[in-house]
Amino acid sequence: MKQLKSHISPIIFLGFLLLSNTSCDNNDDKTNAADNANTTVVVEEKAPRVEVKMAGQGERKDVVATSVPAPLVAKVDPRVKTAKDVKWVEYVPVEADKWDTARDYYIVMYTYKNVPYEDWYYGNGEMIKSEEKISLPNSGVLPKEVVKAIMETYPGYEIVEVDRENDKNEIMYEVELKQGEKKAKVKFLPNGNVFKAK
Numbered sequence: 001m002k003q004l005k006s007h008i009s010p011i012i013f014l015g016f017l018l019l020s021n022t023s024c025d026n027n028d029d030k031t032n033a034a035d036n037a038n039t040t041v042v043v044e045e046k047a048p049r050v051e052v053k054m055a056g057q058g059e060r061k062d063v064v065a066t067s068v069p070a071p072l073v074a075k076v077d078p079r080v081k082t083a084k085d086v087k088w089v090e091y092v093p094v095e096a097d098k099w100d101t102a103r104d105y106y107i108v109m110y111t112y113k114n115v116p117y118e119d120w121y122y123g124n125g126e127m128i129k130s131e132e133k134i135s136l137p138n139s140g141v142l143p144k145e146v147v148k149a150i151m152e153t154y155p156g157y158e159i160v161e162v163d164r165e166n167d168k169n170e171i172m173y174e175v176e177l178k179q180g181e182k183k184a185k186v187k188f189l190p191n192g193n194v195f196k197a198k
Contacts, residue, residue, distance in 0.1 A: 058093040060107075072106055075125030079117070083110035091120075131174075134162040145192030146173055153194070154184060 065073075068088055080086060091105040099105070104123025109116070115135070120128040134141050141162060142150075150157070157177040165172045165187070172195055177184045187195040 057096045058091055061090045063088045063090045068106060069123045071125040072121050072123060076108060077119055079112040080108055080110055083112040086110040129165055129167040132164045134164055142173055143190045145190065146188045149188060149192035150175065157184065
């Protein structure tokens with residue numbers, strides 16, 4: 001038993017060293033997420049509840065849950081029933097959105113297990129897309145292929161925000177990047193290919 005105790009202390013110390021080398025600098029809002037010889041991906045933490053705005057110039061109107069169409073309520077993600085901070089919004093598109101203005105659009109924003117979500121639906125209950133706000137820093141948030149693509153395509157840029165999206169059953173990662181005054185918003189597929197860049 002005495003011999004076992006002598007090995008435990010070095011193991012605990014080694015574990016402490018590993019944890020302290022991988023922990024944050026605690027610079028309040030910035031933490032190194034990945035290092036490369038030419039690129040440092042820096043992450044800025046956001047407040048836990050961030051409202052995501054889907055591209056569109058239309059009007060957002062807060063609505064009470066009882067005014068949401070019954071077909072939508074019947075098909076809404078089950079997480080909404082036990083979620084916190086549930087907020088319903090009706091979205092009224094304008095011509096500039098290039099959306100079908102005859103359709104009804106609803107957004108439900110909620111927090112489930114401390115993760116903010118924003119789900120978009122048609123009035124008939126068909127899901128358009130779902131966004132999950134990814135809290136940074138968080139190891140393993142992005143697939144390795146996406147991290148590699150960022151470092152190769154956007155060297156020196158900082159990761160500001162990441163959303164994991166499920167858009168018609170296709171998983172994508174919308175990554176907001178900045179380098180000084182330059183900004184980019186890129187949707188990556190899990191394999192690192194760029195789906196869309198702004």
